[in-house]
Amino acid sequence: MVDLVDMVQTLTTPHPLDRYLELIRPTLTARRLRAEVTHVRRSTPGSVTLTLRPTRQWRGHTAGQYIQIGVVIDGVRHTRCYSPVNPEGRREKHIQLTIKSHTGGLVSQHLYQHAAPGMVVDLEPAAGTFALPETRPERILLISGGSGITPVLSMLRTLAGEGYQGELTFLYYAKSPVLVPHRAELDAIAQAHNNFRIELRYPGRHAADELEPVTIRSCTEISGAGYFDYDELERVAPWFAEAQTFVCGPQALMDAVRKVYEAEQLGDRLHTEEFTLNFAPVDDTDVHGTVSFSASGVSAANSGTTLLEQAEAAGLSPEYGCRMGICFSCTAVRRTGCTRNVRTGETNSDPDQPIQLCINAPVGDVEIDV
Amino acid sequence: MTILTETKDGPLVLTPDQIEELGKALDELRARVVADLGDRDREYIYSIIKAQRGFEIAGRGLMYLGFLPPVWLAAVGALSVSKILDNMEIGHNVMHGQYDWMREPDLNSREFEWDTVCPAEQWRHSHNYMHHTFTNIHNKDRDIGYGILRMDESQQWNPLRLGQPLYAFALMMLFEWGVMGHDLEVENIVRGRRSWGEIKKLVKGQWRKAGKQVLKDYLIFPALTGPLFASTLAGNVTANLVRNVWAYSIIFCGHFPTGVQTFTEEETAEETRGEWYVRQMLGSANISGSRLFHIMSGNLSHQIEHHLFPDLPANRYPEMAPEVRALCEKYGLPYNTGPLSKQVASVWWKICKLALPPSLVSSESAPSVIVMRQQKATEVGV
Ligand code: FES
Numbered sequence: 001m002v003d004l005v006d007m008v009q010t011l012t013t014p015h016p017l018d019r020y021l022e023l024i025r026p027t028l029t030a031r032r033l034r035a036e037v038t039h040v041r042r043s044t045p046g047s048v049t050l051t052l053r054p055t056r057q058w059r060g061h062t063a064g065q066y067i068q069i070g071v072v073i074d075g076v077r078h079t080r081c082y083s084p085v086n087p088e089g090r091r092e093k094h095i096q097l098t099i100k101s102h103t104g105g106l107v108s109q110h111l112y113q114h115a116a117p118g119m120v121v122d123l124e125p126a127a128g129t130f131a132l133p134e135t136r137p138e139r140i141l142l143i144s145g146g147s148g149i150t151p152v153l154s155m156l157r158t159l160a161g162e163g164y165q166g167e168l169t170f171l172y173y174a175k176s177p178v179l180v181p182h183r184a185e186l187d188a189i190a191q192a193h194n195n196f197r198i199e200l201r202y203p204g205r206h207a208a209d210e211l212e213p214v215t216i217r218s219c220t221e222i223s224g225a226g227y228f229d230y231d232e233l234e235r236v237a238p239w240f241a242e243a244q245t246f247v248c249g250p251q252a253l254m255d256a257v258r259k260v261y262e263a264e265q266l267g268d269r270l271h272t273e274e275f276t277l278n279f280a281p282v283d284d285t286d287v288h289g290t291v292s293f294s295a296s297g298v299s300a301a302n303s304g305t306t307l308l309e310q311a312e313a314a315g316l317s318p319e320y321g322c323r324m325g326i327c328f329s330c331t332a333v334r335r336t337g338c339t340r341n342v343r344t345g346e347t348n349s350d351p352d353q354p355i356q357l358c359i360n361a362p363v364g365d366v367e368i369d370v
Numbered sequence: 371m372t373i374l375t376e377t378k379d380g381p382l383v384l385t386p387d388q389i390e391e392l393g394k395a396l397d398e399l400r401a402r403v404v405a406d407l408g409d410r411d412r413e414y415i416y417s418i419i420k421a422q423r424g425f426e427i428a429g430r431g432l433m434y435l436g437f438l439p440p441v442w443l444a445a446v447g448a449l450s451v452s453k454i455l456d457n458m459e460i461g462h463n464v465m466h467g468q469y470d471w472m473r474e475p476d477l478n479s480r481e482f483e484w485d486t487v488c489p490a491e492q493w494r495h496s497h498n499y500m501h502h503t504f505t506n507i508h509n510k511d512r513d514i515g516y517g518i519l520r521m522d523e524s525q526q527w528n529p530l531r532l533g534q535p536l537y538a539f540a541l542m543m544l545f546e547w548g549v550m551g552h553d554l555e556v557e558n559i560v561r562g563r564r565s566w567g568e569i570k571k572l573v574k575g576q577w578r579k580a581g582k583q584v585l586k587d588y589l590i591f592p593a594l595t596g597p598l599f600a601s602t603l604a605g606n607v608t609a610n611l612v613r614n615v616w617a618y619s620i621i622f623c624g625h626f627p628t629g630v631q632t633f634t635e636e637e638t639a640e641e642t643r644g645e646w647y648v649r650q651m652l653g654s655a656n657i658s659g660s661r662l663f664h665i666m667s668g669n670l671s672h673q674i675e676h677h678l679f680p681d682l683p684a685n686r687y688p689e690m691a692p693e694v695r696a697l698c699e700k701y702g703l704p705y706n707t708g709p710l711s712k713q714v715a716s717v718w719w720k721i722c723k724l725a726l727p728p729s730l731v732s733s734e735s736a737p738s739v740i741v742m743r744q745q746k747a748t749e750v751g752v
Contacts, residue, residue, distance in 0.1 A: 010590060013582045014483035014490075019476060023423055075412035077473040321499030324646075326680050328467035328479045329499050344404060353473065354480065 005030045026120040033057045035069070035095065037119040044181045047100040047147070048112045049085075054095060054123055061126035063088040063158040064151040064246065064273070067095065070122030073110050077122065078350065080107045083151035083248075083273075084126070085182065087158040098181045100147040130246070130273040132158065138166040139243035143228070143257055145173035148249030149181060151273055155246060160189045160196070169197045169237040173228070173253060176205055177221065190218035199236055203227050228256045241266060248273040289364035294335060296370060306342060307332075308357035311370050318357060318370045325359035332357055337366030382702045384648070392701055393644025399693055400679055403686050407471060414685045415469055415477065418459050418665070425452035429609065430591060436601040449609035451666075454616055456485040458668025463684045465494055470681075486613075487580035488550035492572060496553040502680050506625065506632045506653035513625065514632060516541070516548065517557040520724045522632045527727050534725035538718075545614035550576055616666075620657070623713040624673035626720055627655045629706045650677035651698065656691075656707035663710070664688060674705065 008030075009017045021028045027036050035058075039051035052069075061067065061084050070079040086096035101112035132140075132155055140159065144152040149172060156170055174180050180200055190198040198219045205223040226232070233240055241264065247257045254272055261270040287304035293316055300314045308330055311318050321329030325343060331354045338349035339360040347363055348355075357370070384392075429449030435441040461484030463469070469477040476482075483490045496512065504510035508524060515521040519538055520531050541548045554572055558564040587610065592602040631652040638649060657663075657671040664671050664687075672687035675694055679687075698705040708716075723731050 010582070010586060013586055014485060014579075016476075019419075020423055020427075023420055072412070075408040075410070075472055079473075321495070322503040324503070326502055327499040328470065328494070328681070331467075331470075331480055344401065354470070354478065356467075 027053075027055050029055050029057070031057070033123045033125065035121055035123045037115055037117055037121070038094070040115050040117060042112070044098075044183075045178060046112070047098055047181055048115055049096065049098045049181070050111065050115055052095040052097065052121070052123075053093070058093075058095075058123070059125060060092050061088055061095070061154075062131040063154040064131040065126040065128040066151065066273075067097075067126050068124040069097075071107055071110060073106060078107050079122070079124075079352070083128075083154060085150050085153045085157070087154060087161045089158075089161070098147075098150055098153075100181075128273070130248070130271060132246075133244070136162075136164060136166065137244040139237075139239050140164075140166060140168045141237045141240055141243045141245040142168070142170045143245065143247045143249070143253070144171075145249030145253045148247075148253070148273070151248050152246060153182060156189065156196075157185070160193055164193075165195065167195055167239065167243075168193075169199070171199050171201065171228075171232075171236055173201045173203060173249065176202055183219075187218050197236065201225065228253055228260075230260050233260060241269075244269055244271065246271045246273075289337075289362065289366065291362050291365075292367045293370040294367050302362050302364070302366070304361060306358055306361050307339070307355075307366070307368060307370075310362070311357065311368075316370055320358060323358045325356055328356060330357040331355065333369040334360075335367040335369055337368075338363040339366060384701060384703075388701060389642065389644035389648060391644075392697060393642070393647050395697055396647050396678060396694075397643075399690060400682065403679075403682055403690065407683065411469070411683045411685060412472055415460070415464075415683070418455060422452050422455040422460060425449070425455065433591070433595055433598065433602040433605050436595065436598050436605055442601060442605060446605045446608045446612070449605065450612035450616075453485055453609055453613040454666055457613060457617060458620070458670065459665055459684065460668075461485070461490075462668050462670070465490055466498060467681045468683045483579075485583070486546040486549065487576070487583045488546060488552075489575045489579040492553040492575060493549065498680070502677070504638075505650055505677060506630070507638050507649075508632060508634055510635060512552065512555065516552060517555065518548075519721065521626050521720065523724065523728070524632065525724075527724075531725050535718075535722050538721045542615055542618040543611060545618040546610065547580075550580060619710070619714055620667045620670050622717045623657050623710065624654055624670055624676075627706065627708070627713045627716040628720065629704060630655050647678060648703070650674070651694075651703055651705075653677065654706070655713065656705070657710050657713050658707050659710060661688070674707075 005017055012020055016031065018029045018032045021030060022032075027034050033055055035052040035054040037050050038053050039049075041049045043049070064083070066081045066083045068079050068081050070077045072078075082097045082099060084095045085098045086092065086094070099108050099111050101108045103109075128151075130151055136159065140155075142152045142155060152170070152172075156168075159168060170186075172180065177183070177200070180186070186198055186200075190196055200219050200221045202221070202223045203226055237243060245257070245261070245266075247254060247270065254274075258267075258270065258272070261267055287302055289302045290299050291302050291307070291310055291314075292299035293311055293314065296316055298314050298316060300310065303310055303313065305313075308318065308320055308323065318332060319329050321327035323330075334351075334353050334355050336351050338347055339355055340347045340363050341359055342361055343359050355368075357368075362368075425448045429445050429447075429452055432441050432445035432448060436445055461482065464477050464482045465479050465484070467479035470479050479494070501511055501513045506514060508514065508522070515525060518541060519534055520527065554569050555564055559566065559569065587606040588603060591606060592599045595602040631649075633649060633653070638645075641649070651674055654673040654677045656674050657667065659667075659671055669684035669687045670676060672684070672691055675687040675690050676684065678694065679690070682690075695705045697703075
C-alpha cells in the first residue's frame with residue numbers, strides 16, 4: 001500500500017499525493033490523518049460533545065490517552081489536546097470528545113459556538129502514558145474534577161464495557177449537578193454494575209437540606225461537603241492502598257490527592273494526568289524565567305533579548321540569515337512557553353509552534369528546539 | 371546619517387528625520403495589514419492552489435489527445451499556466467514565509483517544495499536571505515547579473531561581455547537550471563574563492579531534486595501516454611520553457627530596468643531600518659497590468675512592495691501599492707513602474723548596452739537617482 005502511494009507520488013512530485021486528494025474531499029487522504037465531525041451535542045451548559053469519524057489511518061486510542069486536533073480559526077490553524085471520552089477498543093471507528101469552553105480559550109470557545117457536522121479537523125495519533133494497565137488491577141480508583149473527567153470517563157466506560165469484575169470507585173467533583181457531563185451515561189453504568197461506585201461531589205454548592213447523601217437513580221450525590229481529603233478517601237475507597245488510582249483534574253485536586261498518597265507512601269500506585277491550561281502571561285514587561293534549548297540540552301536564565309541572541313550567548317550557533325525577520329532562516333519550534341514578537345509586541349504561547357528566533361523574545365520560561 | 375538623492379530635477383535631500391518618518395509610516399502600513407490577515411488570505415491562496423492543480427491535471431490529461439494539434443497546444447498552455455502559478459504565486463511566496471502565520475504544515479516555508487529543478491532549501495538561502503537582505507549591494511547581492519551578466523555600470527567590462535545578449539538568452543531559456551545553479555556560486559569556484567568541497571552537499575541536493583523533476587516530466591508522463599511519448603515529451607519540454615521565459619522576464623523586470631539603483635557596501639554599512647526601506651524602494655521596479663497579470667507574475671509585478679514587505683502575503687501588495695506610491699511621492703522618491711513591454715525592453719536594452727565597452731557607450735542614461743551618504747549631515751553643509 002505504502003509503495004503504491006510512493007509510486008503515485010512520483011507523478012505528483014514535488015507535492016505529496018494528499019495535496020491533490022484533499023481537493024476532492026478533505027478526508028480523502030493517503031497519509032494524513034484527519035477527522036470529520038459527525039454529531040454535535042450540547043447538553044451540559046458550557047460544554048460540547050463532538051463525535052468524530054477519523055480517516056482510515058486511525059489506530060484507536062487507549063483509555064486515558066489524548067489526541068491533538070487542529071482547527072482553523074480566522075485563517076489560522078490552532079492545535080489543542082483533548083482526551084477522548086469514549087471507551088477504547090481495537091475496532092473503535094469513532095472518537096468522542098467533550099470540550100468545555102473556557103473563558104479565553106480560543107479553540108474551546110470556537111468549537112462550543114461553531115462546531116457542526118461536516119467540519120473537518122486535523123488529527124494526530126493518540127498519545128500519552130496515562131492509561132489502564134493491560135491486565136486490569138483488581139481494584140481501581142478514579143478521581144477527577146471539572147473537565148478532567150474526560151480521560152477518566154474513557155477508562156470508566158472501557159471497564160464497564162468489558163464487564164470488569166473488580167472493585168471500582170469513581171469520584172467526581174463539579175460545581176453543580178447540571179455541569180456533570182454524560183450524566184445519563186454515568187447513571188446507566190452505576191445501575192448496570194453493582195461493583196461500581198460512582199460518587200458526585202458539589203463542594204461549593206449550598207444545599208442545607210441535601211447534606212445527607214442523596215442517591216438519585218444510581219449515582220451518589222453530595223452537595224456542600226468539603227474537597228478531597230483523607231477522610232473522604234477512607235469513606236469512598238477504604239481499600240485504596242491496594243488499588244491503582246488514576247487522577248485528572250484541576251491543580252488543587254491533583255495536589256490534594258498527591259499529598260495524601262505521598263504521606264501514605266503510595267506514590268507508585270498513583271497515576272496522574274497533568275491538566276494545565278496555557279495562557280499568555282498578562283505581564284510581559286519584567287524579564288524572568290529560564291530558556292531551555294532542548295535539542296542541545298543547554299539552558300540559561302532569560303536575559304530579555306531575542307531568542308537568537310540568547311542562544312548565541314549560551315554558546316549555540318543556530319542557523320540564521322538576515323537577523324531582521326525577513327528570511328525565515330532562523331525558524332525553530334517553540335515547544336512550550338510564551339514568546340513576544342519584538343516587532344509587533346504580540347505574545348503567543350501555543351505549544352509546538354515554529355517561530356523566528358531573531359524577532360522573538362521569551363516571556364518567562366520557554367523551551368525551544370535548538 | 372543623511373541620504374542625498376539626486377533626481378532628474380536636481381538633488382533631493384532626505385534628512386534623517388524624514389527617513390525615520392518614512393520608515394515609521396511603512397511600519398504602520400505593515401502592522402495594519404498584519405492585524406488584518408485572516409480567512410480572506412487563506413481562501414485566496416487555496417483558490418490559487420486549486421486553480422494550479424486544475425490546470426495541471428487538465429494539462430496532463432489533454433496530452434493523451436496530443437495527436438490533435440489544437441489539443442496539444444491547449445495541453446501545453448494548461449501545463450505552462452500550472453507551472454507558472456506553482457512557481458510564482460504559490461512557491462515563491464509560500465517559501466518567503468508569507469503564509470507561515472496560517473500554521474498550515476503544507477504551506478510552511480520550511481517544508482514547501484516547488485515544481486522546478488532547484489531545491490527549495492537552496493533557493494531560500496540564495497533568495498530569501500542573500501538577495502532580500504542585501505538587495506542591490508555590490509559584492510553581496512548575487513542577483514545583480516547572477517554572476518553571469520554585467521547588469522550595472524560599476525561591474526567591470528571585459529571582452530567576454532560582448533557575448534552577453536547570448537548568455538542572457540540562454541539563461542532565459544534554461545532559467546530553472548540557472549536558478550538551481552545560483553547557490554553554487556560557480557564563478558567564485560573558478561576564481562578560487564570557493565572550494566569544491568563546499569558545494570558537494572548542494573550538488574547532492576540538486577541531483578536528488580532535479581532527478582525527480584526530470585524523471586516525471588521527461589520520462590514517466592510521456593511513457594504513460596504510450597505511443598504519444600514523443601508528443602508528450604515535447605509538450606512537457608515546451609511547458610517548462612514557457613515557464614522559464616515568463617519567470618525570467620518577470621524577475622528581470624524587478625531589478626534591472628532603467629532607473630533602478632545599486633549600492634556599495636560602504637554606503638549601506640550600519641543601515642537604519644528607514645534606510646533599509648529606502649534602499650528596497652530604490653532597488654526594485656514594478657510592472658503595471660491587470661489583476662490576472664499580477665497573479666500570473668506571483669505579484670512580483672509589485673516588486674517594490676514585495677521588497678519592503680517580503681513576508682506579507684503577496685495578494686496584499688496590490689492594496690498596499692497606492693499607499694507606498696503616495697509615500698514615494700511625498701518624499702520625492704521615484705516609484706519605478708511601467709507596462710511589461712516597457713520594462714522588458716528596458717532590461718534587454720541594458721543587457722545589450724552593458725555588453726559593449728564603456729568607452730563606446732555614453733552614460734547619458736546614468737541612473738536617475740544617485741544615493742550618497744555621509745556620516746554627518748552637517749559636515750557637508752546639508
Ligand atoms: S534570521 Fe532571517 S528571519 Fe531570522
